[in-house]
Amino acid sequence: MLTGKGLTFGGSLARTEATGYGLCYFTAEALKCMRNDSFAGKTVVISGSGNVATYACEKATELGAKVVTMSDSNGYVYDPNGIDLDYVKELKQVRRGRIKEYAETHKDATYVADCSKVWTVPCDIALPCATQNEINKESAEALVKNGCTVVCEGANMPSTPEAIEVYLSNGVLYGPAKAANAGGVAVSGLEMSQNSERLSWTFEEVDAKLKNIMTGIFHASYDASVAAGSEGNLMVGANCAGFLKVATAMMAQGITY
Numbered sequence: 001m002l003t004g005k006g007l008t009f010g011g012s013l014a015r016t017e018a019t020g021y022g023l024c025y026f027t028a029e030a031l032k033c034m035r036n037d038s039f040a041g042k043t044v045v046i047s048g049s050g051n052v053a054t055y056a057c058e059k060a061t062e063l064g065a066k067v068v069t070m071s072d073s074n075g076y077v078y079d080p081n082g083i084d085l086d087y088v089k090e091l092k093q094v095r096r097g098r099i100k101e102y103a104e105t106h107k108d109a110t111y112v113a114d115c116s117k118v119w120t121v122p123c124d125i126a127l128p129c130a131t132q133n134e135i136n137k138e139s140a141e142a143l144v145k146n147g148c149t150v151v152c153e154g155a156n157m158p159s160t161p162e163a164i165e166v167y168l169s170n171g172v173l174y175g176p177a178k179a180a181n182a183g184g185v186a187v188s189g190l191e192m193s194q195n196s197e198r199l200s201w202t203f204e205e206v207d208a209k210l211k212n213i214m215t216g217i218f219h220a221s222y223d224a225s226v227a228a229g230s231e232g233n234l235m236v237g238a239n240c241a242g243f244l245k246v247a248t249a250m251m252a253q254g255i256t257y
Helices: 018-035 051-062 085-094 100-105 115-120 137-145 161-169 183-197 203-227 234-252
Strands: 043-046 066-072 075-078 110-112 125-127 150-152 173-175
Touching (some): 018 125, 018 173, 018 183, 018 203, 051 066, 051 125, 066 115, 115 137, 161 173, 173 234
Parallel strands (some): 043 066
Antiparallel strands (some): 075 110
8 A cells, every 4th residue: 555566556677676776775885984895706605585685686687796595494406616596587477386396307406305404505795684593503603603794684674683792703794674674665755756756767876776775874873883882883873863863853843751
């Protein structure tokens, strides 16, 4: 009724791709500003095979990375040549098949019937896009041990508190879900803006606005982390930025403390 509507009755182009694309825009800006780096040449591990995972894979690949895993609730596939996303789209979006079928048609791919083990695959960047609490302390330690230096969250709260502590204590660039996966809701807001103005923006227009929003969310989080005395801790920064936005609005409307 409000957002995610069909295109024939007020929906927005790029809404399906928004969370996955937005995750990569946030991650790319964090890499650029905090590490003077990019997705180019990086090996990426992604969990899930729904909309968030699919379009995170698409955008990460477009930005120069090689995505080597995707998963579902039964297990994960590892393809050292890089995930064949066209096949995954046809498998999951058209045939509604299981991810294990990927390994049956791609000779170099391996299927493992335990989705939690996807975090043992060596990578530079991990993008959890499946479900809550999918990375525990043991999984986080495996990521760090195998060279992962960036974890940004596409799913809602995919890392347990113990896993987050592992990231922070090992200098991993950690993008919390409350900031990194905001692209879906951002485009829902853009959808309602189009409805109010009786407009229909092109895919490219919505995508450009999404990129600007996610870039802004990173900088708001980073700047707040600096102001809070925890430079680079984007979890602290996102918490502080979100709290201050609400608190400032409340005070502007007459709430005192």
